[in-house]
Amino acid sequence: MSTLHVLSHSPFGDERFGSCLRILGSQDALLLCGDATYALQPGTQPFQALQALHQQRFVLLEDAQARGLAIADWIVAVDYPAFVELSVRHDKVNTWL
Template sequence: MSTLHVLSHSPFGDHRLASCLRVLGNKDALLLCGDAIYALQPGSAPFAQLQAAGLKLFALAEDLQARGLQAPDWTKTIDYPAFVELSIQHDKVNSWL
């Protein structure tokens, strides 16, 4: 059973990212959107955590563009139709509200 975890809050305001990383299973994936995109700032602690985690990581292209960031090569950039497809591919979707 796989879960798509959707994170939209800044990793600098609370501990949702760390909590999410603790519960991710080997078949799970993580989608960063909204202010969670800031976790992809090179040189930041969240960036290092994500890089070391070796997980299936996705980022919403629109949110990357809005924040002037680029996804590292270990992150797949997707659009909204791909987000829907990704949601269908997983058994559950967990939004970290």
């Protein structure tokens, strides 16, 4: 059983980012959107933590572009239709509110 974890809050504001990474299962995937895309800032602890993950990693392209963030080659940029497809592909979706 797989879960798509959707993070939208900044990884620098609270513990949601770290908590999410700790519970990711081997079949799970992670989607960054909103302010969670700030985790893609090179040289930061969240960036390094994301790089080290073995699970699938996605970022909502529109949100990364809106924040002027470059998208690393190890994360897959998706649009809204692909976001919906990811949600359907996984057994569960967990949005970290």
